[in-house]
Amino acid sequence: MSRRRPRAVVAVAPGVVFVEGPVSNWVVLAEEDGVALVDAGYPADAGLVLDTIRYAGHDPADLRRVYVTHGHVDHIGGLPAILEAHPGVTVLAHADEVEAVRGPERDQATLGDIGGRIAAPRVLGWAARAVRSGGLDPVTVPPARAFTARDFDERAIAPLPAPGHTLGSTAYLLPAADALVTGDAVVTHHDVQPRLWSPRPRMIPALFTADTATAVESAAALPLPGIVLPGHGPAVHRVGDRWVPIGH
Template sequence: MSSREPRSVVSVAPGVVFVEGPVSNWVVLAEEDGVALIDAGYPADTSLVLDTVRYAGHDLADLRRIYVTHGHVDHVGGIPGILERLPRVEVLAHADELDNVRGPARQQVTPAEIGGRLASPRVLRWLGRAVRSDALRPVAVPSARAFTGRDFEGRAITPFPAVGHTDGSTAYLLPAADAIVTGDAVVSHHDTKPRSWSPRPRMITPFFTHDQAAAVESAQALPMPEILLPGHGPAVHRVGREWVPVGA
């Protein structure tokens, strides 16, 4: 059992469980032939990720694949630990994202690059949470492979390009749930933002993003169904003209 605690665990639709983790998020998805994850948190989240698969009502032996939104350590860090226990699990990402997912080098901001921003108490608190989540541990997922159209045939999930945050950043549409999993292409909140900000679709703090102009353009092109399942912040859904946390 993990000693880490999620911020929230929400069933957003049949077979779709959204986990707002201690620092970053993931999704447990029931598929036709078993169970999938979308992302897997930090290295310290491995046990918690597996706990949430069980919490969603699944056997770990039924975990078949992990879809990756992008290869930052807070989204792929839990994968090596999962593969140690379940080596047959497939790891799928966009072809342009494989270098980031496989690691250990990746398009990700370093503490040195954050530099003077550490003067901000919010950034400093976020960095402390990240370090306690084993953010500095080298992460490599050499078995990750590029997904193809065949990987999604007959499945209730569709990849959608969300480039900019990283070269191959990908969102995943879940049409049956009227939801989209956006990774960091669009978030609802982040620990570097003021706590007073209401959760709603927004761009992540720019210094996390490899190409901000491309990220803004691709975010504007993303379909936006009724439910947003972001890489950071709570799941939110439309209520009239407003966005409110799912389950609120």
């Protein structure tokens, strides 16, 4: 049992459990042949990810695949330990993102990139949590491969390209749930942003993004259904012209 605790675990639709983790998020999906994940948190989250699979009513031994939104450590860091325990799991990412997922080299903001902003209390608090979570670990996921259209045949999930945050950033549409898993292409809140900001779909702070102009274009092109499941911040659902957090 992991000592880490999620901020929220929410069943947003049948077979779809959203986990707002300690610092970043993931999703547990019931699929036809077992269970799947979208992303897997930081290295320190591996045990918690497996706990949330159990919470969702599944046996971690039934984990079949992980769909990766992008290759940053806060979204793939749990994979090495998960794959060590369950070596048959398939790890899928956009072709432009596979090398970043395999690592250890990847285009990701460093403490040096943050520079003087580290002195801001919100930024310092986030950085400390990220480091404690294994954010500086040299994560590698050698089995990762590029997904193809066949990987989504007869599945209730579809990839949507969302480049900009990283070269191969990908969102995943869950049509039956009227939900979109956005990774960091769209977030609802980030720890470096003011706490008083109401959760809603928004851009992640630019310092975390490789190509801001492309990221803005990608975010504008994404269809936002009734439910948004972000890489950071709470899940939200649309109520009239407002976005309301789920499970808070």
